Amino acid sequence: MSKILVVDDEKDIVDLVSLHLQREGHEVVSVGNGLAVVPEAIRSSPDLIVLDIMLPGIDGVQVHRRLRADSRTRHIPVIMLTARSQTNDRIAGLEGGADDYLTKPFSPRELMLRIGAVLRRSQKVVMLAEQRIGDFMLDRKNMSLSINGQQIDLTITELKLITTLMANPDVIHSRGELLNAVWGYADDTQSRTLDTHIKRLRDKLGTYGAHVGTLRRQGYFFQTQVEQKVKA
Amino acid sequence: MSKILVVDDEKDIVDLVSLHLQREGHEVVSVGNGLAVVPEAIRSSPDLIVLDIMLPGIDGVQVHRRLRADSRTRHIPVIMLTARSQTNDRIAGLEGGADDYLTKPFSPRELMLRIGAVLRRSQKVVMLAEQRIGDFMLDRKNMSLSINGQQIDLTITELKLITTLMANPDVIHSRGELLNAVWGYADDTQSRTLDTHIKRLRDKLGTYGAHVGTLRRQGYFFQTQVEQKVKA
DNA sequence: CTCCCATGTTACGATCTCGTCGCACAACCA
DNA sequence: TGGTTGTGCGACGAGATCGTAACATGGGAG
Structure with missing residues (x-):
């Protein structure tokens, strides 16, 4: 063995x-x-x-x-x-x-x-080659994201970002966590880079009904089905 | 289960x-x-x-x-x-x-x-999150390749290419296989794109003792320790 | 030995990528 | 309500990326 x-x-x-x-x-x-x-x-x-x-x-x-x-x-x-x-x-x-x-x-x-x-x-860590989150499918083998079998054209940075968010859907990922996961550093509180990439992701994924939510001062989260908020 | x-x-x-x-x-x-x-x-x-x-x-x-x-x-x-x-x-x-x-x-x-x-x-396909080949470690979670813990700066195309080659070290991967794995199409026999990217990989990885070999009319293969050829 | 063809190599430029800037806007607090 | 702070968003440009063209090289068949 x-x-x-x-x-x-x-x-x-x-x-x-x-x-x-x-x-x-x-x-x-x-x-x-x-x-x-x-x-x-x-x-x-x-x-x-x-x-x-x-x-x-x-x-x-x-x-x-x-x-x-x-x-x-x-x-x-x-x-x-x-x-x-x-x-x-x-x-x-x-x-x-x-x-x-x-x-x-x-x-x-x-x-x-x-x-x-x-x-x-010390057993080797295994992961799912294909991970489904709602309509989306993350193919870690081909390093691509697709919806209903159709590939979504993402850059490597966007892919890392959405991968991190999709790892735990519906939970808040702090700016620091995302910065660390995608860029490898944690202390860049004043840069707007993360915001911009979130925006780019939203533009590309929004077409397909996915949603990246914001919690002010908390972070961002990914959800596939947008919860409708009831207004009085 | x-x-x-x-x-x-x-x-x-x-x-x-x-x-x-x-x-x-x-x-x-x-x-x-x-x-x-x-x-x-x-x-x-x-x-x-x-x-x-x-x-x-x-x-x-x-x-x-x-x-x-x-x-x-x-x-x-x-x-x-x-x-x-x-x-x-x-x-x-x-x-x-x-x-x-x-x-x-x-x-x-x-x-x-x-x-x-x-x-x-419908069993889910699992894969190693981290794959070690010689000195190199492919981190599929972070989508990066590192040697001795130090990340090697590769573009997404290069990463896909070396990933395919590293999936089976020492075995020949035909041009068609590589074209299909990285670019998604199989019939592009006259393009020099693959050659160029192989060259770029060799430039980046050669520093670290890895070697991408050629078998004329067969394809390319990856090996970590170069076999010394004895010259008369 | 010579030619042919597959591959190596370099250079180039169109396009993509991505961090930053500046301002707009919205949420929260007093 | 007005001020403050955090985020949204469009634009910009330096640099990265990548496919292609053109030429170089080298292996192998005859």
Whole structure:
């Protein structure tokens, strides 16, 4: 199922762990040298690294630091294997960086459970390829918005904006949230750019019965069916 | 799992169907009046409608027609419940519009199976929100490509192109496939537009070690780590 | 070796895009 | 009611974008 890199200089441990992992359908790559971990992690891009803290040459904490320093390995979760004899503060230090740790000696079953937990935690986020909101359909694969099968011609900025608004229909999205989602910054309270793009969206979508509403000092919201306000 | 709207004026049938559906983890909404179906479908936007053909006031065929007439309900699959006594031509007429139908009396188990089949057919397509290919990460939520956490400034056309290429790394994508994926048409063999955009991609991505390869008369392909060719 | 054709590359300009400005307008407060 | 503040809206222009044309290059067939 997943690809796992096992790092330990004791061949017995590598074999034991590999055996159990392979039984659960995982692909295993192993390395016995601390210095080889980062290059191997870059090469094989595993989903998880099981890292012994006791390694010849460079210890596991150093390896972990290097893994976190390289952008190509930074995202890979790490489970560290520590010795019971080591001081608690070292373990505490590990907790900050590693995703989990296990003290030797450990039962293979426990390691498997922890590996399963970490893999589940780092499970890839999936999203709907096509998202329907009222009459509209957002096609994230083609990066387009269509209504009744007909594509609406939007620029990339407009698309990002309406996507953010459509992510939660009928809820208020503050200016800051929208600025951040579309432009990547949050503190631009005096610019009129957002207003202008809202206007452009309204012009393009208004034809189709969609509505971008305003809540003064609160933000904007998207709704497909305009609620009629009853006037006395 | 799914939200299902059950329409029948006989409370016994509604209860029976609801019970079975809830046992399978579905959320059930029910309506006993034909005229209330379309508004309720708009309000609750179910994944499927189970619609009895015998209803007081307005019959199921009319309701079905109205569901198909409104763009907000047009996409919702419908399973119709018909009476065995009804003529075959009516059933034939249903087949054109409804996604499935079942003649009364029916076994709950058969209805469940058909519901399962229809739901499976209309199952939503999911995709990875973030897709990692080598050093690159395609963020479909933000519609951006980044390497080492740093966004690469791509235009929407370039983004669509590289997205298509990255969907299957190392495999050849023909010109026609790319033209169709990015521009929406397939027969433009003499235009140099694609070449130019490939060039622009290469210029922007080449800095980061990615490579868009050419296979003469075959197409283009994306690879993250350039294979070194050995020269004599 | 030579020619042909698919692709690479550059340059160009029409068009699009988008942030800003300035003013209009509307909501809210006193 | 009048003032203040936040938003709507049209216009503008610098820069981005993208398709096309024209020429360069290079692989492969004969």
